[in-house]
Amino acid sequence: MIKLLKFILLILLVVSHQSFANPSEGRKLFVEKRCVTCHVIGRGKFVGPDLWKVGNKYSKQDLIQWISNTDKLYEKYESRPINKGYPPMPNMNLSTSETLRIIDYIDSLKNKIKPNSSVLLEGRVRNFSDDSKEEYEIKLESVMAEKIISEKNVKTKDGYFKLKDLKGNIAYRVKILHDGIEYSTDKFYYMPEENIKDVNLTVYNSTQEKEVVEIKSSHMVISYDEANNNLLFAEIYNINNISKNIYVGYNSLIEDQRKVLRFSKYKDIEDLSFPHRSLETFIVSDDSIIETIPLPPGERRVVFTYSKKLNFLGANLTKNFYNNIDSLTIIVPENKINMLIEGLEFTKSKSDIKELSDQSYVTYSIDFIKIGDEINLEFNKDFQSLISQRSFITIIFILVVTLILIYLYKKKLLRIK
């Protein structure tokens, strides 16, 4: 699973060409490494304890271990959890340099923070629809570790709203209803130095015309996990709503659920996950993954990852396309696994992805995929990796021993009573 997570991060790095060079590295890591989803600094208890002045509580060595390897710490103190009233903290597996940068950041806040300060939320509904309503009911959800803890409703005035004296040690989400569609912000957190947030919710006319949605590009990044004999996949779709309206798909009356965009899914896959979104925003069935969140004008990226167990020789996967896709790029480490594509024309090239230079990747590009197209991907382990497999050696061994026994028996050197 750790491997899978690392793999996902790598993919996001490669595909979005993000750079991690930034002056306030520690602050950034506090968000990227998800500390922010469980800890606040100077605002009290959240999922985990407040980290204000946590440096005074532990030796530097223990503090490093809290952040880089809780398993070791729990072993050392023979207690899990260590703080009463909290669950254990997961092992975050951070490198020492990342850990030190986070400690520097926590340290730098020691004297900057006014403890237990409350926070303010301001916002505006921007109405781009024909229904020129100005008063909305805003729903504010307080969220802790995916659970909604409390809800609060307030009315907007000329489209504005303002909520004072909110607690800073909880995550929030803001929702409104317009023309039968629920608009929601992502879950957001207040950073330790942050006291005010400004959120916008933009509402549109809705459309059900599928033509407004285009998939310009899609990536399928494949990696081979030798230890578990697994193929790991990440599929990334760059989707664009070219209209000025929100695309709402259609409502399935039977399932009482909105269906916005449908993606094909292989049948026998495992560990399906959505790195940026919660599972409940998708409907997953045997052969498809359906997006349920309406698509506002502009771009959206949908990412999902999964793994596929290989059998002795490899695997065979058939994919049907439910959308037109301008260009699909498949990236495969061909020094570890060979891939054959059948069904559509492709161009093949050696990959020049800098971040993946330790493996030799090959890129396949397929242009102008149409709804109803189908490809078959056949994966074959190359002979070397096959030989290195213990099961293969065992089978050869048993075969040789059997042959020797038969030989000895035939030559009457071996008698069976």
Ligand code: HEC
């Ligand atoms: C899923 C929630 C979660 C995440 C993510 C998380 N922590 Fe924790 N953390 C906890 C909990 C719960 C505890 C208390 C566990 C215990 O006492 O055994 C804790 C304890 C700590 C402590 C010791 C606090 C004390 O007062 O004893 C430190 C330091 C810490 N976390 C830092 C971090 C940092 C830095 C990150 C990000 C790299 C992080 N945590 C990510 C939940 C989390």
